[in-house]
Amino acid sequence: METKSFVMEILEKNLINNIEYLKEKYEKSILPVIKANAYGHGIEIIAKALYRNGYKEFSVARLKEATKILENKDLNGCKILVFESIDQKDFSYIKDCDSIILTANSFQELVAMIDNGISSGKIQLKIDFGFGRNGIDILEISKLKSYIIKKNLKFNGIYSHLYATDFKEGKELLNEFNKIVLFLGKDRFQMIHMQNSVGILLYRTQKLMTHMRSGIFIYGLQEEGFFHEGLKQVFQLKGKVAGIRDLEKSKYLAYSLKSDLNNINYKNIVKIKIGYGDGFLKCNENTFCTINKKSYxxxxxxxxxxxxxxxxxxxxxxxxxLYPDITLVRKNTGMHICEILPLINERIERVLKSQGTEN
Known part of the structure; x- marks a missing residue:
């Protein structure tokens, strides 16, 4: 590692604290979402930390993310739900891989999976309520039920997505989903889930659900209005001061004219080794970091x-x-923390911190 370079520390104790907190508060199992490089935290590190703490079911967006996790042979026995549709050329691999659970994002996809010999026990159904991404159209539910009965199918699970944060509309979607599950037969599904992190907070315990599907909350990523006091930030983006310069008499700072930067004091300019080449964007200009617990x-x-x-x-x-208080990220940068962290690329090493915790 280069001298005084930055790392992203992953606090394992905080990760597990967050899952346990949600699990105990709402009395439901948690299905961790570790897509998009675990929201920037490092998919391999997060999967490893979850597995060794007894959480062996997680979800990702793409098959490539699942296969990356499974390169770690120590994760035998884990189950990984893949949200997005899988090309039929990969079906033979799926049939031989006990760890991967597919999503049927349309009735036609379900038929193709069954016709190609994939067990329904390796499939979850996704229902589309008009979100515009993926899912079986609600107009095909009757046809779906007839097909399920004809084939006598039992599935790994069924789910949908809460795209509405308007409370009333979200409640209506949950009620419609519950009706569909009961219509299809809830005993045909091992796992039933619809609530994402915001849905967990808004709608609390739903009796029919077996799991709550959480991404941002398990990492302690929160914003005003959607805040849990019991959640702790999992990452710390940390580095060292890599030089201090007195630029009072200089015309430039790096490639830029000081007059364009609109600052007054250039006597103690601190340099650190991270930039937009690492995914630390220019929108962070005029925001604040901490040095020795003081804001700059x-x-x-x-x-x-x-x-x-x-x-x-x-x-x-x-x-x-950097990013000492995640609740301020949108206010300070105009971007959601879920947009910010996944852009931090492989030049910044992710390091699992297994002992201790940070507040």
């Missing part, structure tokens, strides 16, 4: 380096934390 303004982001307005107390090698 981020002035300028370049491809490989970021510059901070410091003071006389900062020393070379002091610890720097």
């Amino acid at each position: 303004k981020i002035l300028h982001v370049t491809m490989d380096n970021t510059f901070i307005v410091g003071d006389e107390s900062i020393r070379d090698g002091d610890e720097v934390i």
Whole structure:
């Protein structure tokens, strides 16, 4: 690792705390969502941490994400639900892989899976209520029931997605989903789930559901209005001060004219080794980081380096934390934290911290 480079620390204790908190509060099993590189936290690290703490069922968006997890041979016996549709050329691989659970995103996909010898016990049905992404059309539910009865099918699960955050509309969707499950026969499904993280908070325990499907909450990613006091931030983006410069008499800061940066004090400009080449975007300019637990303004982001307005107390090698308070990310950058973190790329190493916790 380069001197004073940045890492993303993953706090295992906080991850498990969040799942246990949700599980105990709502008295439902949690199906962790670890798609998009575990929302930027590192899919392999998160899968490993979940597995060794007894959580062996998780979900991803794409088959490629599932196969990446399964490269770790120590995760034998895990079950991975893949949300998106799978090309039929991969069916032979799926049939031989006990860990992967497919989603039938249309009636035609379900028929193709069954006709190609994939057991219904390796399939979850997704119902589409007009979200516009994936799912079996609700107009085909009667046809679906007839097919299920004819083939005597029992599935790994059934689910849908809450696209509405309007409380009344979301409640109506949940009621419609419950009716469909009962119509098809709830005993035909091992797993029944619809609530994502916001749905967990808004609608709490739903009797028919066996699981709650949580992405952002298991990582402690929260915003005002959708806040759980019991959740803890799982990541820390940490590095070291990699130099301090007095640029009072300089015309430039990196490639930019100081006059364009609209700052007054250039006496203690702090450099750190992260930039938009690492996925730390320029929208972070004029936001704040912490150095030695004190807040400082981020002035300028370049491809490989970021510059901070410091003071006389900062020393070379002091610890720097970026995104110290995730609840402020949208306010400060205009972007959701789910957009910010997955962009932090492989140049920033993810490191699992198994001992201790951070608040």
